[in-house]
Amino acid sequence: MTGVAVRLEGLTRRFGGTTAVDGVSFDVRPGEVLGLLGPNGAGKTTTMRMLTGYLRPTAGRAVVGDVVVAADPVTAKASIGYMPESSPLPTDLSVFGFLKYMARLHRVPRAKLAAAAGKAIGQAGLADVRDRRIGDLSKGYRQRVALAQALVHEPAVLVLDEPTAGLDPRQVKETRDLIARLGRSRTILLSSHLLSEVTQLCRRVVVLDQGMVRAFSEVAALTSGGESLEEAYLRLFR
Amino acid sequence: MRAALTIARRDLAGLFLTPFGIGASAGFVAVSGVALVIDLRGNQARLDGWFGPLFFLVGLLVALLTMRAFADEERAGTLELLLTAPVRPAEVVAGKLIGSAASALAIIACTAVCPWLVTTMAQPDGGPIVTGYVGLVLAVVAFSAVGLAVSAATGSPLVAAAGTAAVLLGAWSVGLLAASLTGLPKVLCEQIAPGTHVVGFLRGTLSLDDVVYFLGMAAAGVVATGLVLRSRR
Amino acid sequence: MRRVIVAVVALVVLLGANVVAYRNDRQIDLSAGSRFTLSPETRSLAKAVRSELKVTAFASPKGGVATDARFLLSRYHQVNRRITFSVVDPDAHPTQAARLGITQYATVVATYQGRRVDAADVDELEISTAILRLLRGKTRNACFVTGHGEPSLDDTSPDGMSQLAAALRHNAYEPRAVDLTKGDVPADCAFVAVAGPTDPLVQREVDAINGYASRAGRVFVMATPASNADPNPLLAPWGVRFAGGLVIDPDRSQNLDFDNVIAESFPSANPVTRGVSRLQLPAGGGLLVDAPKDRPGLTVSRLAESSARAFVETRPDIETTFDALDIPGPVLLATASDDSHVEQQATGEKIVRSRVIAVGDAAWATNRYLGNLSNARFLLNAVNWLAEEEQLVATTSRPANDRPLPLTPERQRRVLIVSVGVVPSLIVAAGVAGLSLRRRRRGRGA
Numbered sequence: 035m036t037g038v039a040v041r042l043e044g045l046t047r048r049f050g051g052t053t054a055v056d057g058v059s060f061d062v063r064p065g066e067v068l069g070l071l072g073p074n075g076a077g078k079t080t081t082m083r084m085l086t087g088y089l090r091p092t093a094g095r096a097v098v099g100d101v102v103v104a105a106d107p108v109t110a111k112a113s114i115g116y117m118p119e120s121s122p123l124p125t126d127l128s129v130f131g132f133l134k135y136m137a138r139l140h141r142v143p144r145a146k147l148a149a150a151a152g153k154a155i156g157q158a159g160l161a162d163v164r165d166r167r168i169g170d171l172s173k174g175y176r177q178r179v180a181l182a183q184a185l186v187h188e189p190a191v192l193v194l195d196e197p198t199a200g201l202d203p204r205q206v207k208e209t210r211d212l213i214a215r216l217g218r219s220r221t222i223l224l225s226s227h228l229l230s231e232v233t234q235l236c237r238r239v240v241v242l243d244q245g246m247v248r249a250f251s252e253v254a255a256l257t258s259g260g261e262s263l264e265e266a267y268l269r270l271f272r
Numbered sequence: 273m274r275a276a277l278t279i280a281r282r283d284l285a286g287l288f289l290t291p292f293g294i295g296a297s298a299g300f301v302a303v304s305g306v307a308l309v310i311d312l313r314g315n316q317a318r319l320d321g322w323f324g325p326l327f328f329l330v331g332l333l334v335a336l337l338t339m340r341a342f343a344d345e346e347r348a349g350t351l352e353l354l355l356t357a358p359v360r361p362a363e364v365v366a367g368k369l370i371g372s373a374a375s376a377l378a379i380i381a382c383t384a385v386c387p388w389l390v391t392t393m394a395q396p397d398g399g400p401i402v403t404g405y406v407g408l409v410l411a412v413v414a415f416s417a418v419g420l421a422v423s424a425a426t427g428s429p430l431v432a433a434a435g436t437a438a439v440l441l442g443a444w445s446v447g448l449l450a451a452s453l454t455g456l457p458k459v460l461c462e463q464i465a466p467g468t469h470v471v472g473f474l475r476g477t478l479s480l481d482d483v484v485y486f487l488g489m490a491a492a493g494v495v496a497t498g499l500v501l502r503s504r505r
Numbered sequence: 506m507r508r509v510i511v512a513v514v515a516l517v518v519l520l521g522a523n524v525v526a527y528r529n530d531r532q533i534d535l536s537a538g539s540r541f542t543l544s545p546e547t548r549s550l551a552k553a554v555r556s557e558l559k560v561t562a563f564a565s566p567k568g569g570v571a572t573d574a575r576f577l578l579s580r581y582h583q584v585n586r587r588i589t590f591s592v593v594d595p596d597a598h599p600t601q602a603a604r605l606g607i608t609q610y611a612t613v614v615a616t617y618q619g620r621r622v623d624a625a626d627v628d629e630l631e632i633s634t635a636i637l638r639l640l641r642g643k644t645r646n647a648c649f650v651t652g653h654g655e656p657s658l659d660d661t662s663p664d665g666m667s668q669l670a671a672a673l674r675h676n677a678y679e680p681r682a683v684d685l686t687k688g689d690v691p692a693d694c695a696f697v698a699v700a701g702p703t704d705p706l707v708q709r710e711v712d713a714i715n716g717y718a719s720r721a722g723r724v725f726v727m728a729t730p731a732s733n734a735d736p737n738p739l740l741a742p743w744g745v746r747f748a749g750g751l752v753i754d755p756d757r758s759q760n761l762d763f764d765n766v767i768a769e770s771f772p773s774a775n776p777v778t779r780g781v782s783r784l785q786l787p788a789g790g791g792l793l794v795d796a797p798k799d800r801p802g803l804t805v806s807r808l809a810e811s812s813a814r815a816f817v818e819t820r821p822d823i824e825t826t827f828d829a830l831d832i833p834g835p836v837l838l839a840t841a842s843d844d845s846h847v848e849q850q851a852t853g854e855k856i857v858r859s860r861v862i863a864v865g866d867a868a869w870a871t872n873r874y875l876g877n878l879s880n881a882r883f884l885l886n887a888v889n890w891l892a893e894e895e896q897l898v899a900t901t902s903r904p905a906n907d908r909p910l911p912l913t914p915e916r917q918r919r920v921l922i923v924s925v926g927v928v929p930s931l932i933v934a935a936g937v938a939g940l941s942l943r944r945r946r947r948g949r950g951a
Binding site for chain 3: 288289291293295297298301302305306308312313314315316317318320382386390393394395396397398399400403463471472474475476479484485491492495503
């Protein structure tokens, strides 16, 4: 890798007449947890979907490692673990069965499928619901399953879209602790509409509003001139 | 190819361990039994009058099965997981096609009880039974590919099922139109309609024209599915 | 843009493939007797149709007969678009049926250039025969010499020849009896047959036949061993001699009836034996080729021979083992003589061609044996060769497709119980069992 794990260059996406993401550029350094901050509808999810190859950019490009996502999506996707927003999961499978299925989709060798699924279960703290049907799990557990499926093929880059949305405070804390732990060994791009979450987990932050990058700096630099976090947030999204 | 089989296996297992899959299978076999009684009213040990309606019903079955492939996954959001996995689009389409077609064929395999019943009572000609099933396999693959394209185009399972059924019904009804036409338009309408290409399989023949028709429909569906998937992302 | 190109290219390839397949259709026919595959003979016949030929089949929609008819007739239409067809339900369209005088189901009416020919059944043989008759414009006479104890063409018993007569009618020949004691062979005879007489022909008849044959006539002689009839006066001019006796073939015969000979050797390239694999010639006499040297235009084809171990028993009423008096094999069982010579006539030179087929037996063509092995094929080949219509050899008949299965209330109940009751119940039971098993396993795991 050449100093950056992920690089977005002028990424733009239009849906019909509306521009959801407009010339977004930033980079994520290896081993860094970068926050993608913005209110609902700012274009965070669309940006992440272009990065993960789910959507194609109208203009610009996303690069993961040395690979341009649009040019070689399979290789790019292989090095990304993606947890989509609101963690959609098949309800009919067991946790273990689902993780094995995802491992197989991510080309984990047949002999290592069970081990990979088991390891992800351990990392996400799912051991006690390993054989439960996903449809029967609580929201918090489902979030963890969604995180575990992003980890199952041990990707270099994790892309987490609103990983704590809809959780109760205790689950939020558990999830944040987990992300912090994962962040020690991985590059993570994390989106959130909560400034507090970003300041807890990240050193640098990209602030997105109406599809455009409003700020890209150290978290500490956001709160300039002795203003509080809330004041900074309100100032950014006026 | 491994990814395609993974997807296919998941869809196949996912169907037969749901009340929907079990109900659809049992219902289809029951309907085929009723069709057999109607066919045997001709007092002849022949199954073309049974296979005929089956070809039509299989279209409706496939419409129900393919709605799950993309539309249902898109509604549930799990399509995003599939399409962000390192799987080539061709593998996704192939996997979904194999999964849908194999599901339908597993259900159709249960209808083998009907020809068997006839052989216990008389000696039907074996050739048309063989070609009837060969034709059903081809039709299932072709109809599934069409269903996938419709399913990929919408995020609503209901719209997908209704859309597939409408497309297939439309194709069948083009054949009815042919009766009131002459010359080239008649030939065109006949060639477009599945009904024209089913007749040979019912009589015990495998003709190049019919096989190419269904394989062509399958190929068109696969290409369309790929294009729809791409253009919607 | 790229997507549009892909879509357009895919569409063009798809349409192209379908058009090519439509125009060069090939098929594999797995139906019993391949009854939906037109024989090469029928195909060439259909191709010979030059103007619109309309086939109307009257068939009940019940039991699949009408759909079969439509499918079979569409094969003719595929070969030649001038052949059009319709399948009419006589119950739904009684006036049309009445207008054409249709009284029975499955009657076919074919019309061509203002002429009409009927066929009794919707199968390839009947329809092709009808087309053949239409193309020919008239039905030709097959003239049978009678009055010498020949098997009757009306006799439906095993020893009669009613099936031979039916086979001829299917092939556009009308069998008719001729009396040669009073006059010559009628000019409208396609050929004259002497089929199994047991009493001798009077000299007047022999002269009439020989005179006819030498004037480009066509004669079919089926000899009768162990009878008073001697076919040699009819055969001698054509290089064939009937040796009489009884052919015994220990190697190729039906079971242990050594005189019930199965012929498997057809040494000539004569079209009469095309498509003939085996012939059953019971209780036949032997033939010898005895061609005069001074007849360069005469060729005699050895149509069928027995095995080498066979012999002609000259005294079958006394013993049936080979001895010095017998003729050793292989024994000649059937011959075809073709004599062509150029004749100077007022209008110029003309080729005169006489043809005579001799078989040392008549029983093979009776109802008992005609349907066996390739006997019928041999008969029709022979007739068509005599009439010089060998390009229109009829298709061999196919097994009947009638497979009755009366749907009794008991059977209907059985079908419904198994297919609507038992099997779907099993599927539901298996599914529910699978689901609950999984639930329970999960429950334990949690």
